[in-house]
Amino acid sequence: MNINWYPGHMKKTKELLHENLKLVNIVIEVIDARIPISSKNPDFDILFKDKKRLIVLNKYDLADPVANKNWEEYYKSKGWTVVLYNSTNNKELRKLEMAIAEASREIIERYKKRGLLNKTIKAMIVGIPNVGKSTLINSIAKKKSAKTGNMPGVTKGKQWIRLSGNIDLLDTPGILWPKFDNEESALNLAFTGAIKDEVLVLEEIGLKFIEKMQHLGKEKAIIEKYGVENNDKALNIMENIALKRNLLYNKTEIDYLRVSSLILNDFRSGKLGKITLEKS
CATH class of the missing domain: 3.40.50.300 (P-loop containing nucleotide triphosphate hydrolases)
Incomplete structure:
Protein backbone atom coordinates (compact mmCIF):
# COMPACT_ATOMS: atom_id res chain seq x y z
CA MET A 1 0.00 0.00 0.00
CA THR A 172 1.62 27.25 12.05
CA PRO A 173 -0.23 24.85 9.74
CA GLY A 174 0.10 21.12 10.22
CA ILE A 175 2.88 19.59 8.18
CA LEU A 176 3.82 16.05 7.23
CA TRP A 177 6.98 15.02 5.38
CA PRO A 178 7.28 14.38 1.63
CA LYS A 179 7.62 10.59 1.60
CA PHE A 180 6.62 7.91 4.12
CA ASP A 181 9.35 5.29 3.96
CA ASN A 182 7.75 3.27 6.74
CA GLU A 183 4.36 1.73 5.86
CA GLU A 184 3.53 1.15 9.52
CA SER A 185 3.89 4.86 10.30
CA ALA A 186 1.85 5.78 7.25
CA LEU A 187 -0.93 3.45 8.37
CA ASN A 188 -0.87 4.83 11.90
CA LEU A 189 -1.29 8.33 10.49
CA ALA A 190 -4.20 7.12 8.39
CA PHE A 191 -5.82 5.39 11.37
CA THR A 192 -5.80 8.57 13.47
CA GLY A 193 -6.98 10.88 10.69
CA ALA A 194 -3.72 12.78 10.14
CA ILE A 195 -4.06 11.96 6.44
CA LYS A 196 -7.29 12.97 4.76
CA ASP A 197 -9.66 10.04 4.31
CA GLU A 198 -10.45 11.33 0.82
CA VAL A 199 -6.97 10.45 -0.46
CA LEU A 200 -7.07 6.92 1.01
CA VAL A 201 -8.68 3.64 0.03
CA LEU A 202 -10.61 3.64 3.27
CA GLU A 203 -11.83 0.07 2.89
CA GLU A 204 -8.21 -1.13 3.03
CA ILE A 205 -7.38 1.18 5.94
CA GLY A 206 -10.27 -0.25 7.97
CA LEU A 207 -9.10 -3.80 7.31
CA LYS A 208 -5.52 -2.88 8.19
CA PHE A 209 -6.74 -1.35 11.45
CA ILE A 210 -8.38 -4.61 12.50
CA GLU A 211 -5.15 -6.43 11.63
CA LYS A 212 -3.20 -3.89 13.71
CA MET A 213 -5.46 -4.47 16.69
CA GLN A 214 -4.97 -8.22 16.31
CA HIS A 215 -1.20 -7.75 16.19
CA LEU A 216 -1.34 -5.72 19.40
CA GLY A 217 -3.60 -8.27 21.08
CA LYS A 218 -6.37 -5.67 21.39
CA GLU A 219 -8.94 -7.20 19.07
CA LYS A 220 -11.18 -7.77 22.12
CA ALA A 221 -12.05 -4.07 22.04
CA ILE A 222 -13.55 -4.51 18.57
CA ILE A 223 -15.24 -7.82 19.34
CA GLU A 224 -16.95 -6.45 22.44
CA LYS A 225 -17.88 -3.10 20.90
CA TYR A 226 -19.74 -4.62 17.96
CA GLY A 227 -20.89 -7.86 19.57
CA VAL A 228 -19.34 -10.20 16.99
CA GLU A 229 -17.40 -13.44 17.31
CA ASN A 230 -13.62 -13.39 17.24
CA ASN A 231 -11.94 -14.71 14.11
CA ASP A 232 -8.34 -15.10 13.00
CA LYS A 233 -9.15 -13.39 9.71
CA ALA A 234 -9.61 -9.62 9.93
CA LEU A 235 -11.81 -9.66 6.84
CA ASN A 236 -14.27 -12.02 8.52
CA ILE A 237 -14.47 -9.72 11.55
CA MET A 238 -15.15 -6.76 9.27
CA GLU A 239 -17.88 -8.62 7.41
CA ASN A 240 -19.48 -9.79 10.65
CA ILE A 241 -19.61 -6.20 11.90
CA ALA A 242 -21.29 -5.15 8.66
CA LEU A 243 -23.90 -7.89 9.04
CA LYS A 244 -24.46 -7.05 12.70
CA ARG A 245 -24.93 -3.33 11.96
CA ASN A 246 -26.76 -3.86 8.67
CA LEU A 247 -24.10 -2.00 6.67
CA LEU A 248 -25.10 -3.56 3.38
CA TYR A 249 -25.87 -2.77 -0.25
CA ASN A 250 -29.23 -4.02 -1.44
CA LYS A 251 -29.64 -5.90 1.87
CA THR A 252 -27.11 -8.55 0.81
CA GLU A 253 -23.72 -7.05 -0.19
CA ILE A 254 -21.16 -5.85 2.38
CA ASP A 255 -20.61 -2.07 2.33
CA TYR A 256 -16.90 -2.13 3.17
CA LEU A 257 -16.58 1.66 3.02
CA ARG A 258 -19.29 2.24 5.62
CA VAL A 259 -18.02 -0.42 8.00
CA SER A 260 -14.46 0.91 7.70
CA SER A 261 -15.67 4.43 8.41
CA LEU A 262 -17.57 3.18 11.45
CA ILE A 263 -14.58 1.38 12.95
CA LEU A 264 -12.10 4.19 12.29
CA ASN A 265 -14.43 6.90 13.62
CA ASP A 266 -15.09 4.87 16.77
CA PHE A 267 -11.34 4.47 17.32
CA ARG A 268 -10.62 8.16 16.71
CA SER A 269 -13.34 9.25 19.14
CA GLY A 270 -12.29 6.82 21.87
CA LYS A 271 -15.35 4.57 21.61
CA LEU A 272 -13.13 1.49 21.36
CA GLY A 273 -11.37 2.38 24.60
CA LYS A 274 -7.98 3.86 25.48
CA ILE A 275 -5.63 2.55 22.81
CA THR A 276 -1.98 3.26 21.99
CA LEU A 277 -0.80 1.86 18.68
CA GLU A 278 2.94 2.15 19.36
CA LYS A 279 5.13 0.75 22.12
CA SER A 280 8.11 2.62 23.56
Whole structure:
Protein backbone atom coordinates (compact mmCIF):
# COMPACT_ATOMS: atom_id res chain seq x y z
CA MET A 1 0.00 0.00 0.00
CA ASN A 2 1.40 3.38 -1.04
CA ILE A 3 0.23 6.16 1.30
CA ASN A 4 1.48 9.72 0.80
CA TRP A 5 -0.07 13.15 1.26
CA TYR A 6 2.08 16.25 0.84
CA PRO A 7 0.04 19.06 -0.74
CA GLY A 8 1.71 22.26 -1.86
CA HIS A 9 0.87 24.24 1.26
CA MET A 10 2.95 21.81 3.36
CA LYS A 11 6.08 22.59 1.38
CA LYS A 12 5.39 26.28 1.91
CA THR A 13 4.85 25.64 5.62
CA LYS A 14 8.29 24.03 5.93
CA GLU A 15 9.78 27.14 4.36
CA LEU A 16 7.73 29.30 6.74
CA LEU A 17 9.06 27.40 9.77
CA HIS A 18 12.63 27.85 8.61
CA GLU A 19 12.15 31.55 7.96
CA ASN A 20 10.60 32.26 11.38
CA LEU A 21 12.82 30.00 13.46
CA LYS A 22 15.23 32.82 14.31
CA LEU A 23 12.34 34.78 15.86
CA VAL A 24 11.42 32.17 18.50
CA ASN A 25 12.94 30.99 21.78
CA ILE A 26 10.95 27.79 22.22
CA VAL A 27 9.37 25.21 19.94
CA ILE A 28 6.21 23.53 21.26
CA GLU A 29 5.71 20.28 19.36
CA VAL A 30 2.30 18.65 19.61
CA ILE A 31 2.16 14.90 18.96
CA ASP A 32 -0.61 12.32 19.22
CA ALA A 33 -0.23 10.21 22.37
CA ARG A 34 -1.75 7.22 20.54
CA ILE A 35 1.06 7.23 17.96
CA PRO A 36 3.97 9.06 19.64
CA ILE A 37 6.51 8.10 16.99
CA SER A 38 4.45 8.19 13.80
CA SER A 39 2.94 11.59 14.68
CA LYS A 40 6.37 13.15 15.23
CA ASN A 41 7.64 14.75 12.04
CA PRO A 42 11.26 13.52 11.62
CA ASP A 43 12.19 16.78 9.87
CA PHE A 44 11.57 18.69 13.11
CA ASP A 45 14.49 17.16 14.99
CA ILE A 46 16.82 18.47 12.32
CA LEU A 47 15.15 21.84 11.89
CA PHE A 48 14.78 22.59 15.63
CA LYS A 49 17.91 20.88 16.96
CA ASP A 50 19.25 24.08 18.55
CA LYS A 51 15.96 25.24 20.09
CA LYS A 52 14.43 24.61 23.51
CA ARG A 53 11.64 22.05 23.10
CA LEU A 54 8.35 21.28 24.80
CA ILE A 55 6.72 18.02 23.74
CA VAL A 56 2.94 17.94 24.22
CA LEU A 57 1.54 14.40 24.21
CA ASN A 58 -1.95 15.47 23.20
CA LYS A 59 -5.08 13.28 23.28
CA TYR A 60 -3.56 11.25 26.10
CA ASP A 61 -7.11 10.68 27.35
CA LEU A 62 -7.65 8.45 24.29
CA ALA A 63 -4.41 6.50 24.84
CA ASP A 64 -3.41 3.68 27.17
CA PRO A 65 -2.43 5.13 30.60
CA VAL A 66 0.56 2.82 31.07
CA ALA A 67 1.85 3.61 27.59
CA ASN A 68 1.40 7.34 28.30
CA LYS A 69 3.79 7.21 31.24
CA ASN A 70 6.31 5.17 29.25
CA TRP A 71 6.28 7.64 26.38
CA GLU A 72 6.49 10.59 28.76
CA GLU A 73 9.65 9.14 30.28
CA TYR A 74 11.02 8.28 26.84
CA TYR A 75 10.86 11.88 25.63
CA LYS A 76 12.06 13.28 28.94
CA SER A 77 15.15 11.07 28.59
CA LYS A 78 16.00 13.09 25.47
CA GLY A 79 16.25 16.24 27.57
CA TRP A 80 12.92 17.77 26.54
CA THR A 81 10.14 19.12 28.72
CA VAL A 82 7.10 16.85 28.31
CA VAL A 83 3.44 17.19 29.26
CA LEU A 84 0.48 14.85 28.87
CA TYR A 85 -2.43 16.96 27.71
CA ASN A 86 -6.05 16.84 26.60
CA SER A 87 -6.71 19.97 24.57
CA THR A 88 -10.48 19.49 24.76
CA ASN A 89 -10.48 19.74 28.57
CA ASN A 90 -10.03 23.30 29.81
CA LYS A 91 -9.45 22.00 33.35
CA GLU A 92 -5.99 20.89 32.20
CA LEU A 93 -4.99 24.38 31.12
CA ARG A 94 -2.90 25.04 34.21
CA LYS A 95 -0.84 21.92 33.57
CA LEU A 96 0.08 23.15 30.10
CA GLU A 97 0.86 26.68 31.32
CA MET A 98 3.23 25.22 33.92
CA ALA A 99 4.96 23.12 31.25
CA ILE A 100 5.49 26.20 29.08
CA ALA A 101 6.87 28.06 32.10
CA GLU A 102 9.23 25.18 32.86
CA ALA A 103 10.47 25.07 29.27
CA SER A 104 10.99 28.87 29.38
CA ARG A 105 12.78 29.00 32.74
CA GLU A 106 16.37 29.04 31.47
CA ILE A 107 15.58 31.64 28.84
CA ILE A 108 13.83 33.91 31.35
CA GLU A 109 16.80 33.62 33.75
CA ARG A 110 19.20 34.63 30.98
CA TYR A 111 17.05 37.66 30.23
CA LYS A 112 16.97 38.64 33.92
CA LYS A 113 20.76 38.53 34.15
CA ARG A 114 20.83 41.02 31.30
CA GLY A 115 18.31 43.25 33.07
CA LEU A 116 15.46 42.33 30.75
CA LEU A 117 12.77 41.67 33.34
CA ASN A 118 9.68 41.77 31.12
CA LYS A 119 11.12 40.40 27.91
CA THR A 120 8.54 38.55 25.83
CA ILE A 121 9.11 34.83 25.22
CA LYS A 122 8.33 33.86 21.66
CA ALA A 123 7.20 30.29 21.06
CA MET A 124 6.36 28.43 17.87
CA ILE A 125 3.78 25.64 17.95
CA VAL A 126 4.22 22.87 15.38
CA GLY A 127 2.81 19.45 14.62
CA ILE A 128 1.35 17.22 11.96
CA PRO A 129 -2.23 17.78 10.69
CA ASN A 130 -5.19 16.92 12.92
CA VAL A 131 -3.09 16.47 16.05
CA GLY A 132 -5.08 19.07 18.00
CA LYS A 133 -2.86 22.16 17.72
CA SER A 134 -5.63 24.66 17.07
CA THR A 135 -7.83 23.33 19.88
CA LEU A 136 -4.82 23.54 22.19
CA ILE A 137 -4.11 27.13 21.18
CA ASN A 138 -7.72 28.12 21.74
CA SER A 139 -7.62 26.64 25.23
CA ILE A 140 -4.47 28.47 26.31
CA ALA A 141 -5.48 31.73 24.64
CA LYS A 142 -8.89 31.48 26.34
CA LYS A 143 -10.63 32.57 23.15
CA LYS A 144 -11.19 31.43 19.58
CA SER A 145 -7.85 32.72 18.34
CA ALA A 146 -7.16 29.85 15.96
CA LYS A 147 -9.43 28.06 13.55
CA THR A 148 -10.28 24.54 14.63
CA GLY A 149 -11.71 21.50 12.93
CA ASN A 150 -11.77 17.73 13.01
CA MET A 151 -10.15 17.44 9.60
CA PRO A 152 -6.44 17.77 8.79
CA GLY A 153 -5.25 20.96 7.13
CA VAL A 154 -7.60 23.54 8.71
CA THR A 155 -4.88 26.05 9.64
CA LYS A 156 -3.44 27.39 6.38
CA GLY A 157 -1.20 30.30 7.44
CA LYS A 158 0.84 31.56 10.36
CA GLN A 159 -0.63 33.74 13.09
CA TRP A 160 0.81 35.24 16.28
CA ILE A 161 -1.26 34.96 19.45
CA ARG A 162 -0.56 36.87 22.70
CA LEU A 163 -0.80 34.69 25.83
CA SER A 164 -0.57 35.55 29.50
CA GLY A 165 2.86 35.60 31.12
CA ASN A 166 4.57 37.63 28.37
CA ILE A 167 4.37 34.81 25.83
CA ASP A 168 3.75 35.30 22.12
CA LEU A 169 2.76 32.11 20.32
CA LEU A 170 3.25 31.56 16.59
CA ASP A 171 0.70 29.11 15.24
CA THR A 172 1.62 27.25 12.05
CA PRO A 173 -0.23 24.85 9.74
CA GLY A 174 0.10 21.12 10.22
CA ILE A 175 2.88 19.59 8.18
CA LEU A 176 3.82 16.05 7.23
CA TRP A 177 6.98 15.02 5.38
CA PRO A 178 7.28 14.38 1.63
CA LYS A 179 7.62 10.59 1.60
CA PHE A 180 6.62 7.91 4.12
CA ASP A 181 9.35 5.29 3.96
CA ASN A 182 7.75 3.27 6.74
CA GLU A 183 4.36 1.73 5.86
CA GLU A 184 3.53 1.15 9.52
CA SER A 185 3.89 4.86 10.30
CA ALA A 186 1.85 5.78 7.25
CA LEU A 187 -0.93 3.45 8.37
CA ASN A 188 -0.87 4.83 11.90
CA LEU A 189 -1.29 8.33 10.49
CA ALA A 190 -4.20 7.12 8.39
CA PHE A 191 -5.82 5.39 11.37
CA THR A 192 -5.80 8.57 13.47
CA GLY A 193 -6.98 10.88 10.69
CA ALA A 194 -3.72 12.78 10.14
CA ILE A 195 -4.06 11.96 6.44
CA LYS A 196 -7.29 12.97 4.76
CA ASP A 197 -9.66 10.04 4.31
CA GLU A 198 -10.45 11.33 0.82
CA VAL A 199 -6.97 10.45 -0.46
CA LEU A 200 -7.07 6.92 1.01
CA VAL A 201 -8.68 3.64 0.03
CA LEU A 202 -10.61 3.64 3.27
CA GLU A 203 -11.83 0.07 2.89
CA GLU A 204 -8.21 -1.13 3.03
CA ILE A 205 -7.38 1.18 5.94
CA GLY A 206 -10.27 -0.25 7.97
CA LEU A 207 -9.10 -3.80 7.31
CA LYS A 208 -5.52 -2.88 8.19
CA PHE A 209 -6.74 -1.35 11.45
CA ILE A 210 -8.38 -4.61 12.50
CA GLU A 211 -5.15 -6.43 11.63
CA LYS A 212 -3.20 -3.89 13.71
CA MET A 213 -5.46 -4.47 16.69
CA GLN A 214 -4.97 -8.22 16.31
CA HIS A 215 -1.20 -7.75 16.19
CA LEU A 216 -1.34 -5.72 19.40
CA GLY A 217 -3.60 -8.27 21.08
CA LYS A 218 -6.37 -5.67 21.39
CA GLU A 219 -8.94 -7.20 19.07
CA LYS A 220 -11.18 -7.77 22.12
CA ALA A 221 -12.05 -4.07 22.04
CA ILE A 222 -13.55 -4.51 18.57
CA ILE A 223 -15.24 -7.82 19.34
CA GLU A 224 -16.95 -6.45 22.44
CA LYS A 225 -17.88 -3.10 20.90
CA TYR A 226 -19.74 -4.62 17.96
CA GLY A 227 -20.89 -7.86 19.57
CA VAL A 228 -19.34 -10.20 16.99
CA GLU A 229 -17.40 -13.44 17.31
CA ASN A 230 -13.62 -13.39 17.24
CA ASN A 231 -11.94 -14.71 14.11
CA ASP A 232 -8.34 -15.10 13.00
CA LYS A 233 -9.15 -13.39 9.71
CA ALA A 234 -9.61 -9.62 9.93
CA LEU A 235 -11.81 -9.66 6.84
CA ASN A 236 -14.27 -12.02 8.52
CA ILE A 237 -14.47 -9.72 11.55
CA MET A 238 -15.15 -6.76 9.27
CA GLU A 239 -17.88 -8.62 7.41
CA ASN A 240 -19.48 -9.79 10.65
CA ILE A 241 -19.61 -6.20 11.90
CA ALA A 242 -21.29 -5.15 8.66
CA LEU A 243 -23.90 -7.89 9.04
CA LYS A 244 -24.46 -7.05 12.70
CA ARG A 245 -24.93 -3.33 11.96
CA ASN A 246 -26.76 -3.86 8.67
CA LEU A 247 -24.10 -2.00 6.67
CA LEU A 248 -25.10 -3.56 3.38
CA TYR A 249 -25.87 -2.77 -0.25
CA ASN A 250 -29.23 -4.02 -1.44
CA LYS A 251 -29.64 -5.90 1.87
CA THR A 252 -27.11 -8.55 0.81
CA GLU A 253 -23.72 -7.05 -0.19
CA ILE A 254 -21.16 -5.85 2.38
CA ASP A 255 -20.61 -2.07 2.33
CA TYR A 256 -16.90 -2.13 3.17
CA LEU A 257 -16.58 1.66 3.02
CA ARG A 258 -19.29 2.24 5.62
CA VAL A 259 -18.02 -0.42 8.00
CA SER A 260 -14.46 0.91 7.70
CA SER A 261 -15.67 4.43 8.41
CA LEU A 262 -17.57 3.18 11.45
CA ILE A 263 -14.58 1.38 12.95
CA LEU A 264 -12.10 4.19 12.29
CA ASN A 265 -14.43 6.90 13.62
CA ASP A 266 -15.09 4.87 16.77
CA PHE A 267 -11.34 4.47 17.32
CA ARG A 268 -10.62 8.16 16.71
CA SER A 269 -13.34 9.25 19.14
CA GLY A 270 -12.29 6.82 21.87
CA LYS A 271 -15.35 4.57 21.61
CA LEU A 272 -13.13 1.49 21.36
CA GLY A 273 -11.37 2.38 24.60
CA LYS A 274 -7.98 3.86 25.48
CA ILE A 275 -5.63 2.55 22.81
CA THR A 276 -1.98 3.26 21.99
CA LEU A 277 -0.80 1.86 18.68
CA GLU A 278 2.94 2.15 19.36
CA LYS A 279 5.13 0.75 22.12
CA SER A 280 8.11 2.62 23.56
